[in-house]
Structures are given as C-alpha cells and as structure tokens.
Amino acid sequence: MNNYGKRIFLKAALGGVVSLATAALWASSAAAGKAFAVVKSDAEWRKILSPLAYRVLRKEYTEPPFSSPLNDEKRKGNFVCAGCGQKLFNALTKYESGTGWPSFWRPIRGAIGTKADYGLHLPRTEVHCSRCGGHIGHVFDDGPKPTGKRYCMNGAAMRFEPI
Known part of the structure; x- marks a missing residue:
C-alpha cells in the first residue's frame, strides 16, 4: 500500500470505524493512484x-427492486450521489430496463469508478461514485445502443435534481 493508502486508513482509524467494503475500496483506489x-x-x-x-452507499447493500421512487422519475435533470452530491447520470440517458432499478446507458464523464465484484461468486462490475467512493450499483453489457451498457443503480444511492 502506498503512503496515501496508509494515511486514509490512519484517518479512518482516528475518525471512526469504516466498513470492510469501504476500506477495500479505499485501498484499491489508493493502490491505483486515485484519491x-x-x-x-x-x-x-x-x-x-x-x-x-x-x-447502500457504505455497506454495498442492494435495495429491493421497484422500491425506489427514482425508478419512475422522468423529468429533465441529473441523478446525483446521495453521499456527496456529485452529478452521476443525466436523465436523458435513463431508460426502462424492466429490472426494478433506475437504469442508464451512460454516466456523466468522470463521475463513476468501477471495480470487480465477486460478492455473489459471479463476476460483476461494481459502480461507485468517483468523488466519495460510495457504492451505487453495477454495470452490465446488456443495455441499449449506443453504449450497450446497463448501469443498474440503487435509487437510495442517488437524489434527483430537476433542471
């Protein structure tokens, strides 16, 4: 672990307990040179x-399908991280996937990070906020054109800001 990673763990230890998922995310981010x-x-x-x-954001929980009001949100605006307020997805990229979670075909540039997730013993790609590291959901390769991606997000991890 580089010095940045050690500083994060020290800060976390002094400021309170962090989840293992958050600590692992911080360590992988620090190791990759990201802060x-x-x-x-x-x-x-x-x-x-x-x-x-x-x-959802700090313990990587998944909310029940069809439980978030954001699943039905259709106004113009942006979906932002509920933890830090960073804009994650523009409403123009939202579509109805039928999965029960808000789904998008493209994030706002630089707004997310990804990492491998083997939590269900199947390889998936976890999506997190690039600003605070909060878990938002997963991305799959079964989405619509033009990207072919389905960013399947937890509504509880986001807020909607209409424009």
Whole structure:
C-alpha cells in the first residue's frame, strides 16, 4: 500500500470505524493512484445519510427492486450521489430496463469508478461514485445502443435534481 493508502486508513482509524467494503475500496483506489475527494468516518456518513442510503452507499447493500421512487422519475435533470452530491447520470440517458432499478446507458464523464465484484461468486462490475467512493450499483453489457451498457443503480444511492 502506498503512503496515501496508509494515511486514509490512519484517518479512518482516528475518525471512526469504516466498513470492510469501504476500506477495500479505499485501498484499491489508493493502490491505483486515485484519491477520493470526499472522505468521512463511518460516524460522519451515518449522520448525513438515511439508514437505507448508508447501507447502500457504505455497506454495498442492494435495495429491493421497484422500491425506489427514482425508478419512475422522468423529468429533465441529473441523478446525483446521495453521499456527496456529485452529478452521476443525466436523465436523458435513463431508460426502462424492466429490472426494478433506475437504469442508464451512460454516466456523466468522470463521475463513476468501477471495480470487480465477486460478492455473489459471479463476476460483476461494481459502480461507485468517483468523488466519495460510495457504492451505487453495477454495470452490465446488456443495455441499449449506443453504449450497450446497463448501469443498474440503487435509487437510495442517488437524489434527483430537476433542471
């Protein structure tokens, strides 16, 4: 682990307990030479997030399908990270995938990061906010043109900002 990764772990240890998933994400990000602009302790995240948003963003939980009001959101605007407010997806890239989660065919440039996820013993690609490292969902190769991608996101990990 490089010095940046060691500083993050030290800051986390001094500021509160972090989840293993968050620690692993920080370590992989630090090892890749990436730094999250927003870093908070576990206690700080719990204060600013709803219980469900905390479980999704910080513990990599998946909300039940068809449970998020954002699944039916059709207005012009942007879907932003519920943790740090970074714009993640423009509403123009949202489509109805039939999966029960808000789905998009393209993120806003630079807004997300990805990593391999073997949590279900199947290879998947996890999507996280590039600014705070919060877990947002997964991306699959069964989406519509022009990208062929389906960014299947947890509504609890986002807020909608109409324009």
